[in-house]
Amino acid sequence: MIILLYILEPDPSSSVEEGFLFFFYWIGVNFFSNFYTQSINFWRFDRQVQLESKKGSATMTTQALNILALPLEEHHQALLREEYQMQEAHFQAQPTRVQRMLELQANLISKALVERQSPLLFTLPDQVNCDVNERDGRGLMQVPQNLREQKVGRLWDLLKSTDLNGRLKELETSQEPTISACGRLVRHAVARHMVYRMLPVAQRIGNQTPIPACALDFYMPQWVAFDVHDNLLVNSLDEAKNCIAAMQRYLSILKMAEWLAPYIIEDKEFQRKQHSMQAQLIDQGQALARHITGELIRRIRQRVAENSLNRGFSLSLPYFDDQVLEIRMLEFEVIPPGRVMFVPSFVVVAAHLKQLEVAHSPDLSPLTRDHLLGELKTLEEAFDQKNTLIQVQP
Numbered sequence: 001m002i003i004l005l006y007i008l009e010p011d012p013s014s015s016v017e018e019g020f021l022f023f024f025y026w027i028g029v030n031f032f033s034n035f036y037t038q039s040i041n042f043w044r045f046d047r048q049v050q051l052e053s054k055k056g057s058a059t060m061t062t063q064a065l066n067i068l069a070l071p072l073e074e075h076h077q078a079l080l081r082e083e084y085q086m087q088e089a090h091f092q093a094q095p096t097r098v099q100r101m102l103e104l105q106a107n108l109i110s111k112a113l114v115e116r117q118s119p120l121l122f123t124l125p126d127q128v129n130c131d132v133n134e135r136d137g138r139g140l141m142q143v144p145q146n147l148r149e150q151k152v153g154r155l156w157d158l159l160k161s162t163d164l165n166g167r168l169k170e171l172e173t174s175q176e177p178t179i180s181a182c183g184r185l186v187r188h189a190v191a192r193h194m195v196y197r198m199l200p201v202a203q204r205i206g207n208q209t210p211i212p213a214c215a216l217d218f219y220m221p222q223w224v225a226f227d228v229h230d231n232l233l234v235n236s237l238d239e240a241k242n243c244i245a246a247m248q249r250y251l252s253i254l255k256m257a258e259w260l261a262p263y264i265i266e267d268k269e270f271q272r273k274q275h276s277m278q279a280q281l282i283d284q285g286q287a288l289a290r291h292i293t294g295e296l297i298r299r300i301r302q303r304v305a306e307n308s309l310n311r312g313f314s315l316s317l318p319y320f321d322d323q324v325l326e327i328r329m330l331e332f333e334v335i336p337p338g339r340v341m342f343v344p345s346f347v348v349v350a351a352h353l354k355q356l357e358v359a360h361s362p363d364l365s366p367l368t369r370d371h372l373l374g375e376l377k378t379l380e381e382a383f384d385q386k387n388t389l390i391q392v393q394p
Contacts, residue, residue: 083263087188094129094185095140101125102185106193109186113161113256114198118153120164122186124171130181143178161259191261194253195270200246218283219276223247226287230294240288247281248325278325285320286371289327292318293375297382300347309335309342315350317379319372323365330354330372344383351380 091099105122112120127142152167153159171183203211203222212233215224225233225240234240254274257264264270296317303309312335321328334350335342355376358369 077266080263081266084266087184087261087263090129090181091185091188091192093138094125095127098125098128102189103193103197105186106189107197109164109190110193110198112159113164113190114253116158116160118157118159118163119155120152120159122150122152124148124150124179124182124186128178128181128185130177141178143182144176147176147179161256165260187261191257191264192267194257194260195264195267195273198253199250199273218280219273220247220250220280223280223284225284226291230287230290232291237291240291244281244285244288244327247277247284250277251281251325281325282320282322282367285322285325285327289318289320289371290375290378293378297379300383304342307342310339312337312340315379317372317375319368319375321364322367322371330358344385347383348380351376351383355380 091102094102101123102125105124109120109122111117124143124147126145126148127140129138129140131138150167150171152163168183168187171179171186174180174183200220202220211221211224212227214227215221215233218224223243223246225243227233232240234243251274254270254277257270296315300309312333314331314333317330317332318327319330320326332350332354335346355373358364358372358376361369364372
């Protein structure tokens with residue numbers, strides 16, 4: 001409108017040509033300005049579309065890989081199941097006397113592996129049921145006498161699982177059918193012995209006293225050290241740690257059996273014992289970490305009462321990592337070194353900031369993350385004067 005008025009009523013000092021030139025100049029500036037703005041918007045939109053496309057492509061690729069991985073995993077499990085059934089059938093096809101011989105040697109080998117006793121001496125059976133040839137099929141054959149005695153490791157060395165595995169592979173790849181069969185049978189017998197014979201059994205009475213009722217719901221009641229409220233059921237914290245160590249040892253034997261014969265994971269007894277013990281260890285391990293955290297809070301309050309926290313301090317907060325099945329420490333600084341007077345809000349702020357960090361940590365499993373966040377929350381609330389008064393113990 002202004003331009004039109006300017007053109008219709010031009011300044012007497014200006015010519016008509018100058019008015020038209022200004023009009024077309026204004027149109028050109030607006031046109032190119034709008035064109036530039038629209039181009040930038042289009043570029044931004046196109047860029048956003050490309051980013052979303054890449055995200056979608058990455059998501060689709062991940063989904064496709066997951067879809068492809070499922071059949072591969074199922075195929076791998078099927079192969080392990082087939083291998084387990086074949087080795088178990090081969091073991092059961094042996095005469096009773098040969099089975100007892102293999103079990104005795106498996107007992108000796110398993111004990112030496114766990115205790116790392118070297119050198120390890122074991123003996124192959126004198127005869128074994130194995131494949132004779134394609135025409136005659138399977139039959140009972142004599143094992144060469146000069147190959148029956150086996151030795152693994154050297155004197156003054158610690159026996160390694162890899163040493164035994166290497167010797168068993170040598171036996172399994174032997175050109176002598178009986179030796180090859182003995183190698184497979186010994187491997188299976190050792191893994192089987194670890195799962196069925198070597199592990200402790202559940203007890204209902206410990207040290208001539210009944211085990212608390214709350215512990216009887218667990219797989220191994222004699223190793224339950226804490227109740228549902230994280231109170232000690234045993235005589236000391238050291239005894240509770242020994243219970244945790246016993247469960248870790250239990251699972252390490254199962255892990256050793258799996259490493260020696262991977263197909264053993266298809267055994268029903270192996271699955272039952274592993275799942276039950278893992279659940280109990282995680283439950284008790286987390287209870288141990290929470291109990292130690294409670295003791296840590298009480299110790300901090302005691303030091304506050306003694307005015308011994310005015311030079312800064314850091315915390316090592318225990319938590320149980322269910323991926324490695326052991327207690328680990330979360331280290332963080334509460335008050336920097338120096339003459340800084342202790343204020344409870346320092347602990348509150350430090351614990352809150354650590355919660356934000358832990359909540360986004362990719363290294364923790366969901367179960368461990370929730371467990372650690374719960375401990376940090378307990379620490380924060382213990383020193384949060386808005387929620388509760390700090391009870392300082394003399």
